[in-house]
Amino acid sequence: MGIRTVEEHLRSLRDDRVVFFKGQRVSDVTSHPVLGIGARHASLDFQLAEDPAFQQLMTYIEPATGERCSRFFKLPESAEDLLRRRLMIETSTREGAGLVLLVKEIGTDALFALHAVARRLDAACGTSYRERVAAYHAACRDHDWSMAVAQSDVKGDRSLRPSQQAHPDYYLHIVEERRDGIVVRGAKAHTSHAPYVNEIIVLPTRALGEADRAYAVAFAVPAATPGLRFIGSPFSAAATSTFHHPLSAEHKMIETVTVFDNVLVPWERVFMKGEHQFAGDLANSFVEYHRFTAVSYKTPWLELMLGAADLMAEYNGIERAAHVREKLSALVGYLEAVRALIQQAALGCRPTGAGTVAPDSVLTNIAKCYFATHYHQMVSYVQDIAGGLLVTGPSEEDWLNPETHADLEHYLGGKAGVSTEARLRLLNFIRDMCASDYGGYHEILNLHAEGGLEAQKMTILRNYDRTFCRDVVKRFARLA
Numbered sequence: 001m002g003i004r005t006v007e008e009h010l011r012s013l014r015d016d017r018v019v020f021f022k023g024q025r026v027s028d029v030t031s032h033p034v035l036g037i038g039a040r041h042a043s044l045d046f047q048l049a050e051d052p053a054f055q056q057l058m059t060y061i062e063p064a065t066g067e068r069c070s071r072f073f074k075l076p077e078s079a080e081d082l083l084r085r086r087l088m089i090e091t092s093t094r095e096g097a098g099l100v101l102l103v104k105e106i107g108t109d110a111l112f113a114l115h116a117v118a119r120r121l122d123a124a125c126g127t128s129y130r131e132r133v134a135a136y137h138a139a140c141r142d143h144d145w146s147m148a149v150a151q152s153d154v155k156g157d158r159s160l161r162p163s164q165q166a167h168p169d170y171y172l173h174i175v176e177e178r179r180d181g182i183v184v185r186g187a188k189a190h191t192s193h194a195p196y197v198n199e200i201i202v203l204p205t206r207a208l209g210e211a212d213r214a215y216a217v218a219f220a221v222p223a224a225t226p227g228l229r230f231i232g233s234p235f236s237a238a239a240t241s242t243f244h245h246p247l248s249a250e251h252k253m254i255e256t257v258t259v260f261d262n263v264l265v266p267w268e269r270v271f272m273k274g275e276h277q278f279a280g281d282l283a284n285s286f287v288e289y290h291r292f293t294a295v296s297y298k299t300p301w302l303e304l305m306l307g308a309a310d311l312m313a314e315y316n317g318i319e320r321a322a323h324v325r326e327k328l329s330a331l332v333g334y335l336e337a338v339r340a341l342i343q344q345a346a347l348g349c350r351p352t353g354a355g356t357v358a359p360d361s362v363l364t365n366i367a368k369c370y371f372a373t374h375y376h377q378m379v380s381y382v383q384d385i386a387g388g389l390l391v392t393g394p395s396e397e398d399w400l401n402p403e404t405h406a407d408l409e410h411y412l413g414g415k416a417g418v419s420t421e422a423r424l425r426l427l428n429f430i431r432d433m434c435a436s437d438y439g440g441y442h443e444i445l446n447l448h449a450e451g452g453l454e455a456q457k458m459t460i461l462r463n464y465d466r467t468f469c470r471d472v473v474k475r476f477a478r479l480a
């Protein structure tokens, strides 16, 4: 089948999946006034694959079938593959006004990790997950399915392991093995775009011990599987006017609490069942690919922050001020350092042992950690350049009201030659990015999504070989 059209994708979401939003069961996520915004945003993935201007980047010819497929499904076999993937994610996110599309990115991150870990798992345990993963990957690719990944468990008391929790369901686990498959129960949190995808791929969150064997489970199910329920987050649901919310009125991502209420998973879709010694390997392999994806989709957002701050400085007549130039140069350095780090992570990729490559782990984590650590500081630079009208400016209704329009037009201008309306629109753009519900959403996304800061710091320290540096010190300090 290869590539689906936007309409085919949207039609596939009208399948009686159980989605709740703000107290209501939603019968059709594609036509819902709020959820429909996210559905249309995500469907840009399919639009770009058909667009002659993007088709070369977004698709490839799969040698096994001779079909044109979404490039997201291409297993990374070289640094060149990773660089093209990075460019594809950056470009498609840019077309999505700085918001990642995420209906193939995260799912294929999971597929790549499953390929690598299944090989190690099969070699150690005599299982045959590798063929299952390959068959499932081929089905996703050939049907051009969209996918979400439910990795993060709800986790209860963070200081306790799954089996030590107050009840057994704070981490998703196997409750029954049957002839036709396994039955699982539990809930995952923060599942991005789950209402807009065909498939939900489930992975373990963390390393697990023998006592947590039942929690070592990975599988995939269609979104309309009986027992599966999605409870959507209302964040940024009030954004309707493109004057006030030029970005979030048309671009949205939805996360869900994803409940697995005794869900049956057929055997051919089970990719880990109790092999607890590989749970940490799978969790980490996924986040390596996913943090590479994450940093690749951050740069278009940073381009918008820089461009908006630069224009605002000009509109306010402060573009020559020393402190403004310093802030703009910091924004340039931030954007390009993030981009350079992730490109270098692709160039420094390493073989996984399964015929694929993974991005350099240390550089990927440094890129993500550097990005997240400095994000709030960079937001404050943009807010500082824009001024207080970001939150005290007039409403669209007063701008349009003939009784108030002339006052606003006359008094809220900036530098000569810049229209008052352009200045207000730019202020609204910056508010949407950095001082709105949507701006707050991005602050939390950038801090927590793809794993919190501490997870990245731990990985950097664990995977960086410090022997060379220690040996240099020993040599010049005459220690041995």
Ligand SMILES: Cc1cc2nc3c(=O)[nH]c(=O)nc-3n(C[C@H](O)[C@H](O)[C@H](O)COP(=O)(O)OP(=O)(O)OC[C@H]3O[C@@H](n4cnc5c(N)ncnc54)[C@H](O)[C@@H]3O)c2cc1C
Binding pocket: 106, 149, 150, 151, 152, 153, 154, 155, 158, 159, 189, 190, 191, 192, 193, 255, 444, 445, 448, 449, 450, 451, 452, 453, 454, 455
């Ligand atoms: C917008 C958004 C989208 C997301 N999308 C997805 C998705 O599509 N799929 C998915 O699976 N996940 C997704 N996530 C989840 C993301 O990976 C998690 O938010 C992240 O791993 C942090 O987990 P948490 O939110 O449970 O916070 P917590 O783990 O509760 O972290 C809060 C604080 O507690 C600290 N902490 C936690 N445990 C310990 C401990 N044992 N000891 C010491 N300190 C501890 C952390 O370091 C942090 O400082 C998304 C998150 C966001 C915000």
